[in-house]
Amino acid sequence: xxxxxxxxxxxxxxxxxxxxxxxxxxxxxxxxxxxxxxxRRFAFGYDIGLNSAIAHRLANDKSATSEALSLARVSSIPxxxxxxxxxxxxxxxxxxxxxxxxxxxxxxxGVVLKPNEGTSGRQVFKVTTEAELDHAASDVFAMSAGLVIxxxxxxxxxxxxxxxxxxxxxxxxxxxxxxxxxxxxxGAKPVLLEDGEVRTACVKLAIDAANAIGIAFASIDVVRVExxxxxxxxxxxxxxxxxxxxxxxLVQATxxxxxxxxxxxx
Numbered sequence: 697x698x699x700x701x702x703x704x705x706x707x708x709x710x711x712x713x714x715x716x717x718x719x720x721x722x723x724x725x726x727x728x729x730x731x732x733x734x735x736r737r738f739a740f741g742y743d744i745g746l747n748s749a750i751a752h753r754l755a756n757d758k759s760a761t762s763e764a765l766s767l768a769r770v771s772s773i774p775x776x777x778x779x780x781x782x783x784x785x786x787x788x789x790x791x792x793x794x795x796x797x798x799x800x801x802x803x804x805x806g807v808v809l810k811p812n813e814g815t816s817g818r819q820v821f822k823v824t825t826e827a828e829l830d831h832a833a834s835d836v837f838a839m840s841a842g843l844v845i846x847x848x849x850x851x852x853x854x855x856x857x858x859x860x861x862x863x864x865x866x867x868x869x870x871x872x873x874x875x876x877x878x879x880x881x882x883g884a885k886p887v888l889l890e891d892g893e894v895r896t897a898c899v900k901l902a903i904d905a906a907n908a909i910g911i912a913f914a915s916i917d918v919v920r921v922e923x924x925x926x927x928x929x930x931x932x933x934x935x936x937x938x939x940x941x942x943x944x945x946l947v948q949a950t951x952x953x954x955x956x957x958x959x960x961x962x
Contacts, residue, residue: 703941707947715732715959717730726740735960742935743933746954747913748911751910751912755930762775765905768907771924772926773921799845800829800845803848806823807845809845819839849919850922854918855869855889855894855918856869857899858915859903860953864899866915866939870885870887871884913934913957917930917931
């Protein structure tokens with residue numbers, strides 16, 4: 697097996713081999729077709745196919761997730777949407793830059809800009825001045841149809857909860873390195889959480905968030921700010937590449953449980 701192959705692909709191959717399922721990996725591993733008899737299922741990217749189309753779209757849209765959580769009164773970090781001005785004046789109001797600057801001035805500690813869709817902390821900027829704001833917005837708009845602005849908050853702790861139909865399969869904290877972000881791709885280290893008040897609080901909040909958008913299988917990031925836990929984001933694609941290098945059996949078991957649902961097993 698190629699060492700460059702993603703752990704996600706390896707896990708699906710291992711499951712299919714044990715359950716007599718034919719598997720066909722295409723597009724460098726980003727599209728996986730699985731077939732057992734007349735049953736055909738697909739995995740795409742890190743999406744294993746359990747979530748409804750609307751839940752998947754909501755989770756992949758940071759602004760929509762923020763609005764849905766607000767409607768459900770689930771504590772979260774707000775994300776304000778700004779569409780790319782290249783979409784045209786009929787879609788984007790000419791006052792978009794003024795609205796960005798108003799948000800910046802409302803949060804003197806700074807704001808965070810990032811693409812409205814995307815993962816792994818790419819193109820994420822913390823800005824405190826108008827010059828930094830304009831530079832960051834230009835950079836994100838060069839690659840994205842929209843961006844979100846969130847208030848910068850001092851995150852005391854970040855925890856990821858992987859849920860399958862309200863069942864917490866994996867719960868771990870992200871131990872930040874030198875970077876101000878908690879992304880695993882930015883050097884943070886995953887540490888499994890033992891049973892206790894922190895784990896219980898994070899799981900409950902994650903379940904509330906999942907129910908708010910009707911998602912079945914997801915990884916949900918929650919953060920502690922000034923002692924209170926809030927949802928940061930919901931990920932429809934469950935990526936566990938960094939975790940899989942430390943806890944391969946746990947990651948395999950997690951994907952196994954999800955694939956059992958995909959193929960109608962319990």
